Amino acid sequence: MSDSSPPGVLPADSVGVVEARRIAIEQPLKLDCGRTLPRFDLVVETYGRLNADASNAILVCHALSGDHHAAGVNSADDRKPGWWDNCIGPGKPIDTRRFFVVSLNNLGGCRGSTGPNTFNPETGRLWGPDFPLLTVRDWVRSQAMLADALGIRVWAAAIGGSLGGMQVMQWAIDLPDRIRHACVIAAAPKLSAQNxxxxxxxxxxxxxxxxxxxxxxxxxxxxxxxxxxxxxxxxxxxxxxxxxxxxxxxxxxxxxxxxxxxxxxxxxxxxxxxxxxxxxxxxxxxxxxxxxKALDYFDPSRDYGDSLVTALRQARARFLVIAFSSDWRFSPARSREIVKSLVEADRDVSYALIESQLGHDDFLMPIPAYHDVLGRYLARVADEQVSA
Amino acid sequence: MTPPSPLVDGSLRPDLAVISEWIEPGSRILDLGCGDGTLLDHLARTRQVRGYGLEIDPDKLSACVARGVNAIQADVDDGLKDFATDSFDYVVLTQTLQALVRPDLALTEILRVGRRAIVTFPNFGHWRVRTQLLMGHMPLTKSLPDQWYDTPNIHLCTVQDFEALCTARRWTCVRRSLLDRALRQGKRITAWPNLFAEVALYMLEDDT
The missing domain is CATH 1.10.1740.110 (Rna Polymerase Sigma Factor; Chain: A)
Known part of the structure; x- marks a missing residue:
């Protein structure tokens, strides 16, 4: 995609000018609240190229206020790149020379995917407060339908920070045979009363x-x-x-x-x-x-007798868990709860604690030690596909 | 102390080779201070061992991640509390015991988390150490390469001291291997272990 950018304008490690696509999912989605969406749209951006056996796809899950525009720019004179541009691109930790990266606006979002500010076909009005409340499990189901639509049977990895990391955990538990690696960044196994x-x-x-x-x-x-x-x-x-x-x-x-x-x-x-x-x-x-509300409801252990260990025993993916020393919203102690449960569940996990200054927002920052460990982990994921 | 390189001429360092022979195939291990993951990688490939390393240094942790070794960034002094009792077949601590705040408490924790502990340390009773002390200086040897003022070693002990601690705590010594400065075994070491062993390797159990 960087081919389409005018020479000399964008940095060489940018994915360049990207265009969002709308994927229509013409199948019903049964939600945790009991209601069913008869159909829905998801807006996505993709970076890099899907290989012949569709084994190099990475799902990027966004946090509370994120959207599908994770990398690159939307036009040549657009000055503001996507929210994770420092991490996604040729030669960056999520290397678009090796991976096909899918970034979506989640269901219920407000950047083009079906959500409260879109029309409810049954009433002809904007959904507004009639839009159902969602859970992280609902998002995982909707993302799996998106993967089907894109011809991706198994994600090489799913990656996300904060609420995005929670989606990654839920993926590994709910659809263990569809995700090989789970990168859970600045997340928590569930919200605290303070959260x-x-x-x-x-x-x-x-x-x-x-x-x-x-x-x-x-x-x-x-x-x-x-x-x-x-x-x-x-x-x-x-x-x-x-x-x-x-x-x-x-x-x-x-x-x-x-x-x-x-x-x-x-x-x-x-x-x-x-x-x-x-x-x-x-x-x-x-x-x-x-x-x-989706954040508040998140608790993968709820379906497994309140045991995170039992929940994580469902997973088959290898995990990379990353926390930031100055993060108090989802502190390193919360990430260690995840790691502890993964070890008890006998799952493969590495855990990096990044020395940081800013706080929770550090998961969006290009901290060298952070990008180094994430990049080296993903380089190995890419190598696995070559040797597989 | 900077531990010696885990690979010597492309093969596993002799003390690590002894450790890997001690470990039963297919077991679950925790390697404390796992460095760049050489031992775990070797054990995974040669003995189908599953496990995790604990490492505090971010660059070494990154090296583990790059070779596909499970590594958890944590300190040996407080990192063990996150692990359940008897959750590993072996907990390995190589060349770090003498740098811990309380080696006795660490060993107790190690023997809680693991069914067996494998511990290695430099023997402070070695004749070279004694000779240098007799000459009036803190020793500098291959196993103790740092000056007194910048060494991380704060709790050095001799083979006899270590075995006295094991006896006092009723830890069973299942296996022992004593190596010279080239990390090899020999007759002199068997005859006078506390004088000729430069590096000591123990496998312990807590049956109490």
């Missing part, structure tokens, strides 16, 4: 915004921007470490003296307000509710 508490405040911010209109705000031509903004501001606090915030923003007043009002007086206030406002322009409030 759920943060999500609940985010949801309450949205639900209590008068412009939410019970989720039918589209029909009132408004957006619950205050609620969504607050939700995102709260999220950003959990994505950064205390030390990173201190370094980046300090706690000095922007002006020489306090103004004794509620305008922006500290750098961190300005950062959070900016992040919140920017989010409102690109994200859907109903999708935010769905994504946070």
């Amino acid at each position: 759920i508490a943060f999500n609940e405040i985010a949801r309450q911010a949205i639900l209590s915004d008068p412009e939410f209109h019970g989720g039918r705000f589209y029909e009132h031509n408004v957006v619950p921007s205050r609620g969504l903004k607050l939700a995102r501001m709260l999220g950003h606090i959990t994505y950064l470490s205390d030390a990173a915030m201190r370094r980046r923003f300090g706690s000095e007043l922007k002006l020489a003296a306090p103004s004794f009002n509620f305008d922006v007086e500290f750098e961190v206030e300005s950062y959070l307000r900016h992040q919140g406002s920017a989010f409102v322009d690109r994200f859907d409030a109903n999708t935010y509710l769905i994504m946070t």
